[in-house]
Amino acid sequence: MEKDLRITDTQYLLALTIFFLSYAIFEVPSNVFLKRLRPSLWLSGLMFCWGIMMTVQGLVHNFGGLMGMRWMLGMFEAGLYPGVTYYLSCWYKRSEFGIRVALFFSAATVSGAFGGLLAAAISNMDGIGTCFSWPVKSHPQTFAWLGGKPAWAWIFILEGLATVVAGALSFFIIQDFPDTAKFLTEAERTVVVRRLQGDDQFSAAGEQLRMKYIYKSILDWKTWVGMMIYAGLDMPLYAFSLFLPSIINQVRFKATPANLLTVPVYFFACVITCGVGFFADRWGMRGYFNLIFLCIGAAGYIILIASRNAALSYFAVYLATCGIYPVIPNTVAWVANNVEGSYKRSVTLAMVIGFGNINGAVSSNVYRADQQPWYPLGESLVLLYIGLGLVFSFIYLIFLRRENARRNRGERNEIIGGDKSSGHEVNGRYDTVDDAKRDKGDEWSGYRYIL
Template sequence: MEKDMSLKGSLNSTDKVSDSASTSSFSGEQAARLEKYVWWKLDLSVVFTIFYLLSWLDRTNLGNARVAGLQRDLHLTNDQYSIALTVTFIPYIFAELPSNLLLKVVGPNILLSTLLVLWGVVTTLQGVVHNYAGLLACRFFLGLFEGGVLPGIVLYLSLFYPRAQLQKRLSVVFAASSLAGAFSGLLAAGISEMSGIGGRPGWAWIFILEGIFTVLFGIFSSFFIPSSPMNCRLLKQEEKEYIMLRLREDGAISKDDRNDVFSWREVFKIFYLPHVWLLFFVFFFHGTILYSLSYFAPSIIQGLGYSANRAQLMSVPPYAAAFVLTNVASYVADRYHCRGAVVMFCSACTIVGFSMFLGSHKHAVQYGSLFLTLSGINTAAPTITSWTANNTAPHIRRASAIAVVCMLTNMGGILSTWLLGSLSSAPRYTKATIVLLVFSIGLGVAAGINVLYLWTQNKKKAEIRATITKEEEPVGLGDRSAWFIYIL
């Protein structure tokens, strides 16, 4: 059974731009003028960087709370702490695909803002738990409400920007995780000094204050986030039409609304695409490494001999370095259309970093290795995500691919909670580091194979284009069309 899921705001009858139109509808001077500023004007309306910053902050602040005394005060064993982290990922995984498929029906501005408010409430409630059961309940609902946020943001932005401009925007969003990592350490160090106020320990105030801010921002955001470029209040009608024409020509959105009709066939078609399967491995390896470092960086630094507060502060510089590298690498990836090469560079950074941590007993070297591992793995995040969005079409196939690769990331997150939580002991974390080193190698190898596959497919598509016209090609091929060029 098929159901119409046309995008509210951008693909309804009032917003359509003629399929026969093109950017040639604008004079060369008009197009050049609009191209210079229209995307930056659109950027001002899209504030999902703060969404992801809050998401990452509220998801990973359990690591800061642990260092601030949560595990001691709630009398948790290492296994119980790992279970609390794992519980977050289970509903998170199952929420991602349904949420992405509902995004078009509900409207991204409504759905994402509502999820933000709900997870902010749950984050706040973590500050009043008194036992292990209460913590588990909060972590479950936190995962349930946060699950649709990241794939929703990626899908949303892929409908706003041409494919070659997507990673720069996603890099700003994903760099928020680096910023959150740095910011959370500073916040936790300061908030922990509130211990005793209101009869609550310092770790409780970390949850309460950060959660309240999330709720307030979620309410505020619902009033100004545009549901589509055609509904953006900052844009003039000419600018809206230019954006929609560019998106259609680029393949970021479909020229034929019939291609955006929901069908389960399109959902399951992603499992027949080799380049998506290769990304499944990339995302699983990446998720394991990313969450291992995100949840346990403060504990790793504390294991080097620093006090709890000092460890919080020492986590800031590596994340600051990651923030810079993420944005620089994303500019390069967009400028030269080299997603795979950037992923392989990130893989090399993590390989060297984990090798340093594993091979040296000097605390300075081990701490220095975090600059490489955290920078490498955080930089890879927007690259592999935009790679997925760039190379899958039409909309339902793209929405499904983004959701499923995010599910793989969180499956890696489940593994990470046990790697450093229970299966490997501080301060060396030897077994975990070996696994993460192997996964870093796997990340680079899978990315390299994907580049080779996409390159061969582009060659085959070029041969097809030389023999037939676009009108002779069967409709509904999506990214398998000979006129859809994969980004390497």
């Protein structure tokens, strides 16, 4: 790409970075629109549009065009991950949510595996279409948009067109929220909603947009600690996915074998991600899984920093995946499990994921070409971010445990009706328990946080 578009290494890193800026900016608005509109329309529309942007990215022939397409790609793709995780949280109980979001997120690891295979295959298409090419007078070395396309352009074009088709089909596949889903009868919708309400998801029957729900999300300490945890995970994720083939390539292997060697890494990440999602649901100890697997990931990056042996570094890559891929959906499930109120949860998830993606921009600029093949700066900063996720996971776990203990002691009890002996005035006065649940959400005294 750098050769064909005549861009520098710094310009290439800027093209990676600008994606994260628009990706982070539009996540919160997207989740609010998702709740206001139909998921089948909003999510499928986003996918269709970013498929177009990805396709056009393969047709650009200068730095300005590349930057524009990267910005638009981030803008349209922003709503998918926070949107789908929020959407899933509206259908499943808290003890069922982790494996679902892990399965969804594992699609990213599977795509990483297939991405390596596709990149290896599509690399053979270099120059296809040259019969339509002609010289561009102002830039003779630049490909005209109908001219012969290099391999990197065909990767964007073909995968973008596949996404366009998937986006169009998803409009007919995606269902809406439980209280409005057309494939359920009225009786079935009632059963689904009551099942969720029995799991302390009081807003499952529907909720009107009120600004106080958004303010509650912004002012909730859990939102900000969750943002710090996710920042400690998302920067390593993007650094890993962006530069894994380059690391393997520079250490020992050429481009095509390097792409192929990423496949078993992503397959391992998929398996470990789904395993953590399943057992965290069953045992309900999401925070402890975070602590354990972040320590394993940190060990992997310590080896990557110290090692100068290709085989040992490749082994360390597998340890590094343990501190990234399984922990991200586990953290999303952990945050979602501890926020009640449909609008509050949608904003909280978008803020957490959006802040993490801002830090993803850091990953685009720390693996510098002049530090090949071992990238000491990049690996050290990733290790620093993993440490950040570890520290704030511990803080989140301790504070949730303390809050549950206060509620068990009755310190958060509200006054219900006229019975002042049932609670404390500072915690609020309500006519019924249902009124307290609806108004306070996860701040209600009977709500217990998942550790």
